Amino acid sequence: MEKKDLIEYSPVQYFEKVSPALKDGEMGLVTAKKGLGKTSVLVQFGLDSLIKDKATVHVSFDQHSSNVISWYSSVLAEITKKKNISNLSEISEDIVRNRTILNFNQETFTLPKVVNTIKALNEGGSKIATLVLDGLNLANTSKEDFSLFADFVKKEKMTAWFSYASEADKLKDTLDAEKINLFTTVAHMASNGKEIAISLLKNGEGQVKVDTKTSLMSK
Numbered sequence: 001m002e003k004k005d006l007i008e009y010s011p012v013q014y015f016e017k018v019s020p021a022l023k024d025g026e027m028g029l030v031t032a033k034k035g036l037g038k039t040s041v042l043v044q045f046g047l048d049s050l051i052k053d054k055a056t057v058h059v060s061f062d063q064h065s066s067n068v069i070s071w072y073s074s075v076l077a078e079i080t081k082k083k084n085i086s087n088l089s090e091i092s093e094d095i096v097r098n099r100t101i102l103n104f105n106q107e108t109f110t111l112p113k114v115v116n117t118i119k120a121l122n123e124g125g126s127k128i129a130t131l132v133l134d135g136l137n138l139a140n141t142s143k144e145d146f147s148l149f150a151d152f153v154k155k156e157k158m159t160a161w162f163s164y165a166s167e168a169d170k171l172k173d174t175l176d177a178e179k180i181n182l183f184t185t186v187a188h189m190a191s192n193g194k195e196i197a198i199s200l201l202k203n204g205e206g207q208v209k210v211d212t213k214t215s216l217m218s219k
Contacts, residue, residue: 001085003051003094009079011217012048019185019204024157027150027182030198031166031174032189037196038163039063039134040215041189043071045161046132047079047095054129055098057121059114061106062135068101078214100126106136111145115152122156131160138164143178150182171201 012021022028028045032038042058049056060068076095080088102117118128131153138146153160162183168174169188180186186202189210196210198217211218 001083001087001091003053003091006051006079006091007048009083010048010051011044011079014217014219015187015198015208017219018206018208019187019200022159022161022184024159025154026184027153027160027162028185028187029162029164029174029180029183030187030189031164031168033167034165036189036191037210037215038165038189039071040075041198041210041217042132042134042161042163043068043075044217046099046130047072047075049130049159050095050098053098055100055126056130056132057100057102057118057128058132058134059102059104059136060134061104061109061137063103065101065103068103068134072096072099075216078216100128106140111136111141111149115149118152118156128156129158131158133160134163136162136164138162138175138179141179143176146179146182169199169201174201 030038030041046056046058058068076092085091100121118131121128166174169190171180171186174180174186184203187198187200189196189198196212198208198210200206208217209219210216
């Protein structure tokens, strides 16, 4: 099996049945209460991009790089578990070749500095297509910094996925309007005690189920 053959197994396909895929220059947001599985969902978006040969940067503000690497390995293993893939190690190496993981302390690091880091990677020949930013406290991020970041994503024709710890299940209660308007897609994860589902609050309608055993999006 080749890396491209994994595209049809990507859990992101279920999300895109209820919400259009982000276009170049657009940003998406996944919210949920702390500990419900936002990181796994963002990793699934990251892997989907990597499988499609898009250079991807995963920026973590609350986990060490080794933990992020473990998340990618775990999600990939779950995706391929029932596919009888004999060359998984080879495919995995091919996938991570286009992945960069950055770990920042959000108490001392700002979005403009993230922009400068991505610019440096691009100037070094990486040509980043997808950004995944996990664990940033968006409520404490200034509107100016966030607007600068959104403009950068649009100018460079990237896509960016954010996570944010919030229990709000209504769009207007998620973030300030000035910030939420910069996102093309907003989705909220919640549990009813028995199952977890992702509901679309912006740019789509309906829900995507999340397998409680694997943390993968499913039909």
